[in-house]
Amino acid sequence: MxxxxxxxxxxxxxxxxxxxxxxxxxxxxxxxxxxxxxxxxxxxxxxxxxxxxxxxxxxxxxxxxxxxxxxxxxxxxxxxxxxxxxxxxxxxxxxxxxxxxxxxxxxxxxxxxxxxxxxxxxxxxxxxxxxxxxxxxxxxxxxxxxxxxxxxxxxxxxxxxxxxxxxxxxxxxxxxxxxxxxxxxxxxxxxxxxxxxxxxxxxxxxxxxxxxxxxxxxxxxxxxxxxxxxxxxxxxxxxxxxxxxxxxxxxxxxxxxxxxxxxxxxxxxxxxxxxxxxxxxxxxxxxxxRLRDTLPELPDEKRHRFTENYSLSDYDAAVLSQTRALADYFEQVVETSGDAKLSANWVMVELSRLLNQNDTPIERCPIAAESLGQLIQRIRDNTISGKIAKQILEPLWNGEGTPDQIIEKQGLKQVTDSGAIEQIVDEVLANSQEQVDNYRAAPEDRRPKMLGFFVGQVMKASKGKANPAQVNDILKQKLEG
Amino acid sequence: MHDKTVTELAAALEQGEVSSVELTQHFLKRIKEQDSRYNSFITVNDEQALFDAQAADARRARGDATPWTGIPFAHKDIFCTAGVRTTCGSRMLSNFVPPYDATVAARFKEAGAVCLGKTNMDEFAMGSSNENSYFGKVTNPWGEGLVPGGSSGGSAAAVAARLTPAATATDTGGSIRQPASLCGITGLKPTYGRVSRYGMVAFASSLDQGGTMARTAEDSALMLNVMAGFDAKDSTSIDRPVPDYTATLNDSLEGMRIGLPREYFSDQLDPVVAQAIRDAIAEFEKMGAKVQEIDLPHSHLAVPAYYVIAPAECSSNLSRFDGVRYGYRCDAPKDLEDLYMRSRAEGFGDEVKRRILVGTYALSAGFFDAYYLKAQKVRRLIQQDFINAFKDVDVIMGPTTLAPAFRHGEKTDDPVTMYLEDIFTISTNLAGLPGMSIPAALINGLPIGLQLTGNYFDEARLLNAAHRFQQATDWHLKTPAGLA
Structure with missing residues (x-):
């Protein structure tokens, strides 16, 4: 039955x-x-x-x-x-x-x-x-x-x-x-x-x-x-x-x-x-x-607006509009960061993970929306990489200062000086002769995958601060040129 | 001194002929010496009363006295008084000391009046003979063995016996007017909503109304001046200006239209009573009033409707007396059910239990429509009768009761006969109108009252009519034989 x-x-x-x-x-x-x-x-x-x-x-x-x-x-x-x-x-x-x-x-x-x-x-x-x-x-x-x-x-x-x-x-x-x-x-x-x-x-x-x-x-x-x-x-x-x-x-x-x-x-x-x-x-x-005039934007209206104005997926819009506190937080982050999609990802993935770990509702989130917005802003303007940004989240949660203060204090600012990056690349290549030889001997289509090893070494040597795009460019130049 | 009215006492205080302390001592002494005959007080407030009297004298000396400053009076023991036991005539509250004042009590306090004590009453205001009090029955000063009426029998007897110049009272179905009639005093039940019910122990919320007991209409006006007015703490209190009720007492009655309901002068009314009431009404005609007969066609349904609605509300209102938070609790309850059953079985008297049972039944699933809703419909018909009548007349008059005071025990075995005591008074409560009873005759040496019913918020007109009547007659001055 x-x-x-x-x-x-x-x-x-x-x-x-x-x-x-x-x-x-x-x-x-x-x-x-x-x-x-x-x-x-x-x-x-x-x-x-x-x-x-x-x-x-x-x-x-x-x-x-x-x-x-x-x-x-x-x-x-x-x-x-x-x-x-x-x-x-x-x-x-x-x-x-x-x-x-x-x-x-x-x-x-x-x-x-x-x-x-x-x-x-x-x-x-x-x-x-x-x-x-x-x-x-x-x-x-x-x-x-x-x-x-x-x-x-x-x-x-x-x-x-x-x-x-x-x-x-x-x-x-x-x-x-x-x-x-x-x-x-x-x-x-x-x-x-x-x-x-x-x-x-x-x-x-x-x-x-x-x-x-x-x-x-x-x-x-x-x-x-x-x-x-x-x-x-x-x-x-x-x-x-x-x-x-x-x-x-x-x-x-x-x-x-x-x-x-x-x-x-x-x-x-x-x-x-x-x-x-x-x-x-x-x-x-x-x-x-009179009361009708005072009604705030309701969840359904907000979800609609999120998909339309921010081009979020239905799923993301639904998640972010579920509570007013979360929606307000998200919108504040967008306002500071200037990037809705990146903001949505950060709120839904990285911040959510921290909130869950600490069993903290968004209403009591110790990271101000403006701070998270600033952090995302620093990814966008290449001050830090996304990876470094994730490292900053924890000190932000612990109230160790604003993103800029933490970047400054911990010296996490991304290295974009190509001279400095070149120097690190040279060192890495000098210490990896075998891999360099293999790379150069490899067929074209296998090389991108092998490049990853060198990128990793350079990032490691730079403590993650080297600008990844520049590292890529310089490595390619040196290995192939 | 005790024969003086509140108005006269206020003048004596004002003239400095007497102090509040002297007055208070005088009445306390009378209560102490004579109340064993009447049992009209449950609690006498000696110490506090004298303290308040001193304060009143000091206030008068400072020059900010009101007409009530220093005047002794009594509260029906249904009004909560902060720090003073408030029993409602019940074992259930025999140990209850409220931490707050009823609005009525607070207003008298503000005016500087001196509360002598709390008067006896039928338990939870349920009764028409004051034989239902846990603190013993009250005796009518007009005769050994006679009931004073109820439920405000203590207040009525105390005023009639000159143990207090005035007393507060409440009226749910006639509890002011019927005892006023039987004790030969002046009683006023105001319009529902005119006097705050806050701090007044509830019997039937939609019918209960606080009011006055005094010897004259003039004193009643003075009392109402203190009691009436909007109270935000009572959602059913009505926000409407309060006139000075003494200002219009002497207005002419020329052209006042009096309605006599045919239904109140039926064959069932003792011809002697009927004649006495007609004689009293003739006095108004002498003063220029016009009398006409009117119809209140649903009058005969008032008692049955009342005895559904009032018990229904009481069954719910009295649920709070469960032995859990305050009041009487049975000894060593075994479990929750035992606590409820024995606390309520031992704490309430028979009449209260009877009405809780009736009310619970009337509200039960399957009976609610047939009883409660039907009674509410009847109530609206009765109200409409009055609204129609007041298109043609200003005041409705008739007997307050079928007969003068009856004997203790005479009706206790027959609740329905007892309920008929309120046959003329109940419809006023159902309609929410103001009503008065004033002494109108002596029948076989016992007083009987004339009932005046007014339109909504027309207390001033009732008081005016009653005052002019009392200026022209002396029924209100009659005193019980043998009064010391």
Whole structure:
């Protein structure tokens, strides 16, 4: 039996507001437990929520970025359930009238084509706190710093047909929210979390199979692995004569499998009703237009511009436009270096390698884009060779100065004085009589390959500083002349 | 001294006839000597009150007193008061000391008023007899064994017994007007959104409104001058200018149009009560007002709609009382579920549990449309009835309650009969309108109130009408027999 996989994602994006969605407490990550929880976040008696306008602005910006309808009137509802890290006994969310309606994103497929994924809606809600089950000797600690942090929950239609598509979609959402600057998108800190709705059906069947929901997957890699594991499970289950039941599951990365959550871990009747403490959010066209005017260039537009203006390949443009930080960095490098293709190579190959080695995101790259641009500039004006430039990258990373300072300090300036190069060439030839004889005896077509040996010797003798083109010319002249 | 109104006390303070410390001592002494009869206070604030009174006298000496500087008063124990226990009449909050002031409390503090203490109430403001308090039932000063009404029964009894010149209160379905009626005092529930709900423990958020309890309309106007106004901390508070409510108290009632809802004067109303209310309304006619009958055709649906919406909201509002962060926690919970179940089972009283159950049911999947949404539709119909009525009239009048005070225990076994106590008051909350109850008659020696309902933000007109009535009559001056 051939199976088709059907996936829909619910992505929770933590919005980068200064304060929480309904209180004035700071929404920053990483403070000591319960130091960023106000009386409102603690749900003290008589406390009331007041909506943070920034959260609304950010939600609307997202809606505009995915060409969604923006609701002129949206309503906050209460989702009622008991949990110790949910102080009010309800979460303020939007059930019946979300702020962002249906939208659309385009995702790249592995075969180079693109696919459209529909956004069902996106709504604002508050995050819960955290339960800490370790370190409390059989008790549970509650940290309410995160309680009330604004989230935008983006719900897709079940339009994805493979784990790879789901990851591409998630990357696209990540890219859009970071471009908009409405979230840091840092999955390791929970700024983006994902619930994956997964089902399978025989190829050709129109109705969907029963879905299982994998809760709270928190990395691109795990999304792919969790979905694949779940798909595998469902197919095996059905092929063994079983039936998939609609349930909530958790992905265990160690075992690489999904497991059903205990029924007590989720309630099934949330008793949603409109929160009487909050007024409907009413948005007019002029507000929407004002925000539309502030939208930055989005990933798709940027990718287009990169291929057109910089003549980059589709692949390079896609990689470099994936995050706004990387795209901005790249463009800064181009501006200083004056060569887009060379800049693209340096950013995507040499710099990426260093970033990966040091596990550093581009946002915290210690090499300023201007520095890298200058380095490339020095390759272009023949001050240094590409090979020397690679040697300079490391000291640049370590903050040992600007490219020019390092070139100066380490005496790496390329030797272009033909007299000096000639002298080295003469020495090399004098010490390699046998190879010289062989070269001269060899047929024409084998000579270029043999020339490499001499070039290598000269470069070595010059500590890599001799201008390779000149070395070539002079060697040829001497050997053949 | 305790027979004086706030207005008179303010004048006495201003004239230097008495100091705030003397006044405060006087009322504290009365509370100490007499409140065992009424149980109208849960917490008496002796030390802090005297300290505040000294500060008020000093402020007056500096020359920047407000009309409230140095005036003793009391807060219903639903308003959070920084550093002073706030119980909401519940075991659940019997140990709760808020670190913040409700906006209402902060405004009285700013004005320099002296809070004597916190008054008793039905638990979480749920009740019409003040028999649902964890801190014991309250007795109506008009008679041994009589209820004061509820939920603001403590505030009403304390004002009626002259233990405080005035008290704050709240009204979700009649909790100011009904006890005011039963205790023979003046109570005002403002328009929803007029007074901030910040720091007021929530019962039913879309209905709750803070208001006033005093002996006269004039004092009520003074109170509302302090309490009313926009508060950015309450999203449902309305940003609209606040008039000086005392400025229009003496305006003429010539030509004022009074509407009498046919539905409020049905056969079910005791003819004696009906006549007493008609007699009171006749006083307004003497002052030039025009009376006409009106229809509020959906009135009969108010109680059923209310008893879906209010419990639904309360079931959610009271979820925060889970024994985790503050308030009552059961002893030695075995696990999380045990902590929740026993903390809430032991911390809440029966009426609160009943309403949480009703509300949870009404919001449940499969019932939500039939109950909650239906009730909201009814609510809009009721609101529309009033909007239509106020096209033709300025004030709607009728009885506040079906009868005067009943006896302790008389209705405790029958919640539905108890709920009918608010039959005339509830629709005002559903519509969000301002309403008052003023003493209008004595029936068998017990007071009963006239209810005045106004258009949105028309508190000044209600106070004006009530004040002129009180200038012309003396029902508000009647005191319970045997009052010391």
């Amino acid at each position: 051939q199976w088709e996989v059907v996936i829909g994602l619910e992505v929770h994006v933590q919005l980068a507001t200064q304060s929480k969605i309904f209180s004035g407490a700071s929404a920053a990550f990483g403070a000591d437990p319960n130091t960023q929880a106000s009386a409102i976040d603690l749900a003290m008696p008589g406390m009331l929520p007041v909506l943070n306008g920034e959260a609304v602005r950010m939600a609307v910006c997202f809606g505009l970025a995915v060409n969604a309808e923006i609701a002129h009137r949206s309503v906050f509802d209460r989702k009622n359930y008991f949990y110790p890290d949910l102080p009010k006994g309800y979460q303020i969310s939007q059930m019946y009238a979300p702020i962002v309606g249906t939208g659309l994103v385009e995702i790249p497929l592995e075969n180079g084509e693109t696919k459209q994924v529909r956004i069902h809606h996106a709504h604002l809600e508050e995050d819960a706190g955290k339960s800490l089950h370790e370190d409390f000797h059989g008790m549970t600690g509650i940290d309410l710093n995160r309680a009330g942090t604004p989230l935008l929950e983006i719900v897709s239609d079940p339009d994805m047909r493979s784990a790879a598509e789901a990851v591409a979609y998630l990357r696209k959402i990540h890219s859009i929210v970071t471009y908009l600057g409405i979230s840091d998108g840092d999955m390791s800190q929970g700024s983006m979390r994902c619930d994956c709705n997964v089902s399978v059906r025989p190829v050709g069947q129109t109705e969907f199979g029963t879905r299982a929901e994998i809760k709270n997957v928190n990395s691109f890699r795990f999304v792919e692995k969790a979905i694949n594991a779940e798909v595998q499970r469902q197919i095996e289950l059905i092929e063994d004569g079983g039936r998939v039941i609609q349930e909530t599951r958790l992905y265990d990365p160690d075992a690489n499998e999904t497991r059903a959550m205990r029924t007590k871990e989720y309630a099934n009747d949330y008793r949603y009703f409109p929160d009487p403490d909050l007024l409907p959010v009413v948005i007019d066209d002029s507000y929407i237009q």
